[in-house]
Amino acid sequence: MDLSLSTRTVGDRTVVEVGGEIDVYTAPKLREQLVELVNDGSFHLVVDMEGVDFLDSTGLGVLVGGLKRVRAHEGSLRLVCNQERILKIFRITGLTKVFPIHTSVEEAVAATD
C-alpha cells in the first residue's frame, strides 16, 4: 500500500491526514507536503496518523523535520495516533517527549499548550 495524503483546515490548524505506509520510499512525499504547507504559511499542523499502517525511522525523521520548520515560525506540530504498534516506535526513540500525541483530531485541534 502506498502513501495517501490529504489536508483540511480546522480553525487556525491544518490537519494532514496520512494513510498507508511511511517508509524510505514514501517519506519524501510526506516531507514535500509538510514543507509546502509551511512555505504557504500554515504553521500549526495536526498530523492524523490513524490511517498509517507502517512507520519507520525515515518517517520519524520527516516528522522531526516538520516540527523544526513549524517551530521556526513559532508554530506547532501535533500528532493523532491510537495505534499501539506506531506509538511503540515513538516510545523506543524517545520521541513521545518531543511530539504532543493526541487520541483524536478534535483533541489535537483544541489543544493550546
Add this chain to the structure above:
Amino acid sequence: MATVELRFSALPEHVRTARLVAAAVARRAGVDEAVLDEVRLAVGEACSRAVGLHRNGGITAPVKVALIEEEKQFSIEVGDQVPHPAPGGAPGALGDDAEAEEDEMGLAVISGLVDDVEVSAGEEGGLIRMTWPTTPPAALPLN
C-alpha cells in the same frame, strides 16, 4: 544456504518487498504473531540503512538479505557492500552529518526492537544480524 535469500538493487521502493518477504518467512518459521510487526520494522530499518549506504557511496552492487530458519530460532542478516573503515580510520565515510544521523536513528530503532542483534563491519561491507526465538508449530492433524 539460508532458507530464503534476497538480493535487490539499492532502491527505496524495494525495501517494502524485503519487509513483506521477511515477515512471511518469519511467520512460517514460527516467530510469534505478536513479534511479526517488530520483524517487519527491524528488517525495513536494516534495509533502508543499507540502501542509503549504497546510494551515498555510489555502490551499484545489490543489498543482500538472508532469512535463516534454525532450530528454535529465526535470523535475518542484512548485508551492505560498503567498505567500512576500521575504527579511527578516515572520517566522513558516511557523508554529511544528516546522513550519519539517519543511519544512527535506524540502528537505534533496531536495537530498541530486537534483543539479539549483532552489527559488524569490515572492508567487504557491513552486516546486521537479528535473531528471534521461534516456537515450532503444533503438529497438524492429518485427515
